[in-house]
Amino acid sequence: MSRKPALAGAHSLEGFSAIGTGIYLRRTREQCQDTTLPNVILIFGWMGAQLKHLQNYTHVYTKLYPNASQIVVRCDPEVFWTTTGTRQKRLMPVIDALEALHCFSFSSSAQLPPRILTHVFSNGGSMQMTLLGHMLQKKYGSKLIERSITSTLILDSCPGIGDLQSIKHAFSAAIRNPILKIVVLTTIYFIALILGKRMTTVIENLRVEMWNPSVLPWMDLHTSRLYLFSRKDKLVPWQDVTQHVETAKERGIDARYELFEESEHVAHMRVEPERYWASVQNIWAAAISKEKVEVSDAA
DSSP states (O other): OOOOOOOOOTBOOTOOEETTEEEEOOOOOOOOTTTSSSSSEEEOOOOOOHHHHHHHHHHHHHHHHOOOOEEEEEOOOGGGGGHHHHHHHHHHHHHHHHHHOSSSSSOTTOOOOOOEEEEHHHHHHHHHHHHHHHHHHHHHHGGGGGGGOOEEEEEOOOOOOHHHHHHHHHHHHHOHHHHHHHHOOOOOOOHHHHHHHHHHHHHHHHHHHTTTTTTTTTTTTTTTEEEEEEOOOOOOHHHHHHHHHHHHHHTOOEEEEEEEEEOOOTTTTHSSHHHHHHHHHHHHHHHHHHHHHHHHHOO
């Protein structure tokens, strides 16, 4: 996969190449040899996230883990009314990139095992991630993972319950054009009148899917999860996330959390950057510690 130079701007990420609609890749020239660090970082942006905002995260990841390749997946508001087939087609470049980065066991026996850090924002990013998981399982099945993969899952401001009010708030925040915002919110209102509870079923099903320990095929019960959320989040109430964390723990998932006090939806990093990134590094360190224990036990 060739890497074309990308210019920083409204439609690009600095140091990344656009490899599909809303899909960006930063591929390092040298493979990360330090087995205590991630070599692939997968980022699923929140609905309507601008590239300049996502770049605040990619910049820090580049500093923390300079030899890790990064894949960024955007989520436009239209994901809620686009057909599953269209969404799958748009996500195919992510699978191509993962293959090129040797994330699957049959890609190359000479490569070091992948170490994947996945960072998901809000329900929009969660929808993209869970769909990718279904695509990978359908395409590769049991052949996908045949060796141990160190990984972690970071969930920022998700998952929520998905009532009509929160859905309207999410679209209102994601769409900047005032005229388009009125059109979309009016459409949502009439769809809600017609469909009733089915309107929120998508988010409710998403919430259940996020309890799957193998939500991405290289994950399992032992994959460390970190939930980042806030008491001031008006889109995804902290009580909803807390409930999800507790249920995940009851199901045997290694779920941990960081509850912020003053930050709005997907704004925790901006309000408390040091605490935020320390939490990210700590959860990755926890994943590495588990790997060392497993290797020791196997020996």
